[in-house]
Amino acid sequence: MTEITTTAASDRPAAIRLTTRQREAIAGVLFVAPDAIGLMLFIGLPMLLALGISVFEVDGFGGFKFVGLANYSKMWIDPLFWSSLRVTAQFTVMLVPLLYVTGLGLALLVQRTSKFNTVMRSMFFAPQMVSLVVVALVWQLMVVDKLGVLTRFAASIGLGGISFLGDPNLALFTVTLAAVWFLMGFYMLIFLGGLQDIPKEYYEAARIDGAGATQSFWFITLPLLRPTSFFVLLVSAVAAITGAQAFDLIYVMTRGGPANSTALLISYIYQQAFQYSAFGYAAALATLLVVLLMAVTVFFFLLTRGGRFDYE
Amino acid sequence: MSTNLSRSQANVVRLVWMLVAAVLAVMAIFPLLYMLSIAFKGPTEVFKSNLIPAKPVFDNFVYVLTEVPFWRYLINTFVISAVVTVVALFFHTMAGYALARLRFPGREVVFLAMFSTFLVSLPVIIVPLFILVRSMGMLNSYAGLIVPAVFNAFGIFLLRQYYLSLPKELEEAAVIDGAGYWRISTSVILPLSRPIIAALAILFFLANWNSFLWPLTVASDQNLWVVQVAIANFKSQYAASWNYTMAASTIVAVPMLVLFVIFQRQIMDSIKTSGLKG
Numbered sequence: 001m002t003e004i005t006t007t008a009a010s011d012r013p014a015a016i017r018l019t020t021r022q023r024e025a026i027a028g029v030l031f032v033a034p035d036a037i038g039l040m041l042f043i044g045l046p047m048l049l050a051l052g053i054s055v056f057e058v059d060g061f062g063g064f065k066f067v068g069l070a071n072y073s074k075m076w077i078d079p080l081f082w083s084s085l086r087v088t089a090q091f092t093v094m095l096v097p098l099l100y101v102t103g104l105g106l107a108l109l110v111q112r113t114s115k116f117n118t119v120m121r122s123m124f125f126a127p128q129m130v131s132l133v134v135v136a137l138v139w140q141l142m143v144v145d146k147l148g149v150l151t152r153f154a155a156s157i158g159l160g161g162i163s164f165l166g167d168p169n170l171a172l173f174t175v176t177l178a179a180v181w182f183l184m185g186f187y188m189l190i191f192l193g194g195l196q197d198i199p200k201e202y203y204e205a206a207r208i209d210g211a212g213a214t215q216s217f218w219f220i221t222l223p224l225l226r227p228t229s230f231f232v233l234l235v236s237a238v239a240a241i242t243g244a245q246a247f248d249l250i251y252v253m254t255r256g257g258p259a260n261s262t263a264l265l266i267s268y269i270y271q272q273a274f275q276y277s278a279f280g281y282a283a284a285l286a287t288l289l290v291v292l293l294m295a296v297t298v299f300f301f302l303l304t305r306g307g308r309f310d311y312e
Numbered sequence: 313m314s315t316n317l318s319r320s321q322a323n324v325v326r327l328v329w330m331l332v333a334a335v336l337a338v339m340a341i342f343p344l345l346y347m348l349s350i351a352f353k354g355p356t357e358v359f360k361s362n363l364i365p366a367k368p369v370f371d372n373f374v375y376v377l378t379e380v381p382f383w384r385y386l387i388n389t390f391v392i393s394a395v396v397t398v399v400a401l402f403f404h405t406m407a408g409y410a411l412a413r414l415r416f417p418g419r420e421v422v423f424l425a426m427f428s429t430f431l432v433s434l435p436v437i438i439v440p441l442f443i444l445v446r447s448m449g450m451l452n453s454y455a456g457l458i459v460p461a462v463f464n465a466f467g468i469f470l471l472r473q474y475y476l477s478l479p480k481e482l483e484e485a486a487v488i489d490g491a492g493y494w495r496i497s498t499s500v501i502l503p504l505s506r507p508i509i510a511a512l513a514i515l516f517f518l519a520n521w522n523s524f525l526w527p528l529t530v531a532s533d534q535n536l537w538v539v540q541v542a543i544a545n546f547k548s549q550y551a552a553s554w555n556y557t558m559a560a561s562t563i564v565a566v567p568m569l570v571l572f573v574i575f576q577r578q579i580m581d582s583i584k585t586s587g588l589k590g
Contacts, residue, residue, distance in 0.1 A: 021415070027493035028416030035407035036422055038463035042441065043429045049440035058443075109333050116330060122576050123337035126344065129572045131522035133540045134561040137547060138343045141350065141554050147359040149346060181343065186583065193584040235431075244433040248524045252544050266435045273439045274529065282439045289436055297431065 054284035071284035084268035092240040103187025125185030136252035139178040168261035194228030350558035372559035389538040393520035400462045408471025452533040511582040
């Protein structure tokens with residue numbers, strides 16, 4: 001075998017070897033082309049289009065009228081836009097820490113490999129299998145005023161007369177809970193992957209030095225989980241800001257109400273585009289969302305000095 | 313176990329942890345059990361506090377499957393999900409192989425460009441994507457439902473990562489035998505990547521079966537509705553009939569839960585490794 005390899009390589013003239021290289025390059029380009037073109041067409045192009053469309057006024061029939069930056073200046077005096085921005089910020093500030101704590105907490109709880117823990121993991125992950133529409137419907141049913149199972153539970157612990165989705169101060173929190181319930185299993189798995197990578201020797205060494213479980217957690221687990229924490233915080237923050245999961249939940253559970261208290265920026269964009277056919281304004285809002293998204297990503301990368309983690 | 317705890321103390325601690333985990337796990341699946349419970353309850357029993365229906369009925373399922381064209385929505389969803397999954401895997405295995413193994417000019421740029429689409433979720437581009445698809449004449453068509461759903465960087469990365477971990481020797485042997493790249497990719501690489509392809513097939517099918525926003529936006533024609541759009545509308549139509557809504561939800565959710573019970577290890581492993589290592 002090795003003999004054939006060496007003779008084949010040395011006998012081959014330079015010109016043919018070049019052709020092999022070229023053949024490989026052509027094959028590579030052709031193999032990548034379908035996905036590269038598809039991603040460019042259906043993700044890259046829309047990103048650019050958003051910017052382009054945002055300087056037009058678009059009517060429901062596809063007619064375009066150039067309006068310059070009018071769509072952007074409109075935002076400054078649009079109270080519903082500012083309200084949606086505030087709701088998005090509130091949602092992000094609630095969702096990201098809650099997901100971090102529940103994800104890491106569940107991961108630590110079922111970290112040890114055993115049959116029992118495998119079953120537990122599956123149960124925590126099971127909500128991920130259900131669509132967000134179904135999640136929204138089931139939660140909506142559980143928090144129906146007076147009669148829902150959670151509403152009655154709340155009443156039994158002294159929170160009678162509570163309206164989970166009818167109270168503007170509570171509705172966003174209820175949606176957040178549903179989102180956490182749906183997503184916690186996913187982040188649990190990501191944390192389990194991170195925990196797996198921490199060498200067991202560190203814990204043994206700490207135990208010999210007399211460290212307890214709490215100390216091990218603060219001085220070994222948390223610092224060594226930094227890459228995973230970075231990933232989890234970035235992905236959950238981006239998901240919260242863009243409404244990746246929240247859009248479906250809110251669309252079914254509240255439609256942005258009551259009193260716009262659950263209208264995320266993305267819900268407002270969707271409403272402007274598909275209810276009022278204000279595609280130009282919606283595109284301007286979407287462009288702003290992309291800028292926000294990039295700002296958050298850059299912030300995270302600066303915070304971690306380019307995503308590098310100096311451990312080991 | 314720990315040196316400063318006696319064996320029995322350690323067992324007690326472990327038992328407490330197991331108990332906490334079990335209680336939380338039951339709470340985690342409670343909403344799903346609740347959905348099942350209501351789906352089998354008659355209209356008068358819906359808000360009674362018993363979890364197990366006193367008189368279980370199938371009427372809700374019969375109603376959903378006969379009074380509403382629910383079969384049509386189920387078939388639409390199945391066809392769309394299956395086609396997207398097969399086409400996406402076909403393209404992604406090719407791209408993943410090329411990005412991992414074949415040297416061609418601009419490979420790193422292509423890879424970075426694909427990577428940058430990773431954090432772009434659908435809601436962000438929904439407005440321009442809708443306008444684009446409308447101008448391509450694909451509104452209210454299966455093509456409009458299927459084509460944009462195929463392209464997703466997630467699968468390409470996992471496959472590329474997997475191919476990077478495969479030993480090169482097998483392909484080198486095939487190259488020496490004079491096999492072209494197409495043959496190497498179909499007869500050497502594909503059979504080797506069966507486990508990851510199976511895991512991705514499940515994840516893609518699941519994601520498409522459960523997707524709501526794009527089908528809602530691109531297909532207003534009721535004949536093209538998928539199940540998620542149908543049950544979201546179902547609810548606004550029969551606002552108070554929670555037993556029907558939960559029966560419909562059960563029909564939609566149970567196949568995925570069954571899939572999960574069968575393939576839980578593959579599904580959870582592929583997500584666990586998709587973390588930062590990807």
